[in-house]
Amino acid sequence: MAEKEIEDLKKQLKEARAREENERREKEEAKAREENERRKNQRTTLAEYLYNCHFDLYQKLRLAGPSESSTGLATSVDGKYYPRWLRPWRAFTDSQRQEHFDDIIRICGERRVFQQESTTRDNGINFERKKADLTFINGIRNFKDLNEDIGAETKTGRGKQQPDGGGIRTGIDENESPAFMYDYKAAHKFAVEDLEAALERETLFMDVYEWAQTDQYKTDSTLRTKEREAARITMALIQVFNYMLWYGVGYGYVAAGKSLVLLYYDRAEPLVLRWHLCVPDKMVIRPTAELHVEQVSQTAVAQLASFCLLSLRSQALTGRPLKDAMDQAEGILKKWKREAYTDPVTPQESDDTDSSSSMPSRGTDKTFACDESPVARKYPLRSKSSCKDSTAPLESRDEDEEGGAEGYQRQRGAGASVNKGEKDSSRKSKDKGTGGSAPAPTKQYCTQACLLGLKLGRKLDSRCPNVLYHGVGGNTRHPIDAQELTKLMSEQLRQDPYGSCDALIGRRKYGSSGVLFKLELARFGYTFVGKGTVSARPTRLEHECSIYQRLEKLQGDVVPVHLGMVSFRPGYLLPGGAYVIHIMLMSWAGVAMDTTLSNLEWEVQRSIQTIYENGVNHQDEREPNLLWNAERCRVMVIDFDQATVLPPPKHKRLLGHVHAGEGPHAIRKAINLLFPDRPETPHAGQLVGHYSDEGWGDVVFTVSHDLDTNKTVLVGPREEATFRHTFVLEHITGDYWLVKAAMLGNSRYTDKFFSAKFVAGWDF
Known part of the structure; x- marks a missing residue:
């Protein structure tokens, strides 16, 4: 064969191989494109979803510059508690963050249940086209808005009264309680380098307090520029710290732009606030070919998820435990611009006496009782948790309590730390206890017939579940009347506001004008509800009492039995810092209406019309105010704070x-x-x-x-x-x-x- 023919054959073979390689490559590319499109449009695993959120959402956020926002200091924190020491939250940084994220990954596994990549990317494009914004809608109640003596929460000089939001835990029993509090701050006020510098200062609070007292701070431009950033950060931390105190939780965070400052407060070391700085941009820089769980765990969403899961391990304080904890704070913590930490105490990170035992008490020796440390305690994964933006009975037979306004367990687990001081002090405080106190009401509610009989001087109702407690010496009549019941209840609440009295906040039994309580008169076993208000002059509650008097003929049938009103001080402390000092006593009205009843609408109109015929226009006939009473087999109407008395007939x-x-x-x-x-x-x-x-x-x-x-x-x-x-x-x-x-x-x-x-x- 001629040499030329051989060369031609080689050339043809080479071209054939090239065509074959090109076809193979095109097929692979087509397959890759197809796989890529399939992957973009299929549900993702948790790890994939967090990865997409970081690169397609978090990194696409465009933050407003200083020229587009205010440049003043944060909201005033004058008169608010502030801690002495600011220390790293090493337990979370070193172990808890990863451990809880591993738990989440283990539970979710490789199930594809999260948004597809294309959806996340589209959301990211929308973020990129406009600057990120936040709408502050307050859903966390501090109940001070029930006070009729305060025209507005935003009075000059009062400072910010409510957090921007919080995490709300919903238990298996549907009881709600806060898990953590948070605030949003403008990104330009919290540059990462300023945050890092401020948080590393253990004496930050005391330093800023000292600067704020000097004339140099007000006049020196160099100092003003340098230290004002630290002052903003300090005030933001103090603000959230106070929310954590008054809502009885140990967890909170400050969100500023692309940074999160996660906070933890253990009342066993009451002078210390611990922090963990989350700056995902520094940890997860660029996309990688392979997805690594270790990398994903550093994203903002992953760290916040771990934080949320950790917060579920502890219960919010309410009632007496919250009051005792605030008494402890009053005795140990100082208030901003009121008192400085002046005594010479050297911070000792590993010494369990670095805080509480070193600080002199100012008027109280009460101690806070922690239950087990969250490190040892298991959190209920079946609980539901939700974040709400800024806007329980002990026995199963009382699970459907619905007795008043529209509509926490008693102990909290102290958080853990890797430090010996944190662990030991938590263990010590656990053993001390809170002292003797009457338990929360456990009896079933008295019947309408029972409380109506008490009011009218009739015989005992044999069907009342508490009738054996009412009878004295075999007497078949009530041992007291409504006036005596009110007097005894008032004395009981003055002696112990938290004994045999439980705020039903966890069941969302509160409304625009009051909070519902379950009450039990210890001496005679009468069990009923009360509508409480925080106003010094309870005008609306007094108006409601007058409406009940007008409807006296309908009490126990169409409306609850009205038993009177009690006043007591200092009152019952609610989450957020408000005190209930007036409670209107009445019978338990019933449960939420069963919407499947065939004649429900007619029953509602029957009750409303009966009230109207007796000279009262209710004017607020919403579902929360219309309850089904099984004893009377009819709809019972509550909440008359907006009701009006009709004029008499003209003819x-x-x-x-x-x-x-x-x-x-x-x-x-x-x-x-x-x-x-x-x-x-x-x-x-x-x-x-x-x-x-x-x-x-x-x-x-x-x-x-x-x-x-x-x-x-x-x-x-x-x-x-x-x-x-x-x-x-x-x-x-x-x-x-x-x-x-x-x-x-x-x-x-x-x-x-x-x-x-x-x-x-x-x-x-």
Whole structure:
């Protein structure tokens, strides 16, 4: 074979191999593109999702510059508690963060249940096109807004009263309690380098306190520029620290731009606030070919998830434990611009006496009792946790408590630390206890018949679950009356506001004007509810009491039994720092209505109408204020703080005619009084008259004739907030008419309307 032919063959072979390689490469690229598209549009694992969030969301955030935001100091913290020492939260940094993230990864596994990559990327593009923004909607209640004496929370000089938000734990029993508090700060006020420099200063709080007292701080421009950043950071930390104290939680954080400062406070070392700085940009810099869990655990979402899981290990303090903890704070902590830490104490990181034993008490020797350390304690993974932006009964038989306004366990586990001082002090405080106190109410609620009998001096109700506690010496009558019950309850609350008294906040039993309590009169076992307010002058509560007095005939049937009002000081401390000092006592109304009941709407209208007929317009007929009472088999109405008393009827003489019992003659007189100029034969048109029933004013009647049925009817519509009644005067035969009352949305007629006065044939 000629050499030229050989060369041609080699060339052809080379070209064939090149074509084959090119085809293979194109197939691989097509397959890769297909796989990439499939991956982008398929659900992701947790690790993949966190990875995508970091690069497609977190790194796309564009933050406003200093020129677009205020440049002053943070909200005033004057008069608020501040810690002495600021120390690293090494337990979280070294172990807890990774351990909890590993738990999350283990639970989620490789299940693809999170958003696909394409969705995350699209969200990131939206972030990139506009500067990030935050809307502060307050969902964390401090209950000070119930105070009628304060016109607005934002009074000049009062400082910020509520956190921007918090994590809310929802237990298996649906009881809610806070897990942590947080605040947002403008990114330009918290540059990473300033945060790092400030947090490394163990004496930051004392240093800034000293600077703030000097004239040099106010006039020296160099110092003002340098130290103002530290002052902003200090005030932000103090703010969240106080939220943590008053809400009874050990965890909080400050979010500033792309940085998070996670905070932990162990009341066993009450002078120390611990921190962990989360700056993912420094830890997760660029995407990698392979996804590493260690890298993902450093992202902002992963670290915050670990923080949230850790916070579930401890219960928020409420009631007496919260009060004892705040008494401890008052005795040990100083207040900003009021007192400085002046005694010479050398901080000793590993010494368990570095805080509480070194500081002199200022008026209290009470100690806070921790339960087991979170390191040893297991958190309930079945609990639900949620973050809410800024806006429990002990026995199963009381699980559906619903007795008042719209609608915490007692101990908290102290957080752990790698330091010996943290562990030992936690163990010591655990053993000390809180001292003797009456338990939370455990009895079932007394029946309506029981408390109504107490008020009216009747016999005991044998069906009341607490009847054996009421009887004294075999007496079949109540041992006390409502006035004596109110007096005894007032004395009991003055002696111990937290004994046999439990705020039902965890069940969301609070509203615009009050917080619901479960109360138990220890001496006689009477168990009922109370609506508490923090106002020094409880105008709205007093108004509600007057409405209940107006509806006295309906108590125990349509509305709860009103037992009186008690006042006691210093009061009952609520999460957030407000004190309840007035409580209105009443019977337990019932549970949330079962929306599947076929005649529920009619039952609601029946109760509302009965109240109206007794001279009261409720004006707030929302579901939380309409409860089902199984004992009375009807809807019971609560919350009368917005109710108004109706004016008396204008034509009282008509009332006498209607009630005179004169039969058709009285009816004829009533019709003539209502419609003196009526035609002999009704025609379509409008007739205006006054109806006489107590509490009613003008009523407009319309006469119309139906040509199809050849019926002439007299219709009187009356509009209310949520319902309407239609009164029909129907022609029966000859000169006889029948009056019926129909409920809107219900074809059922009732012959009991207007006390069954117009149920016979009328000689029109």
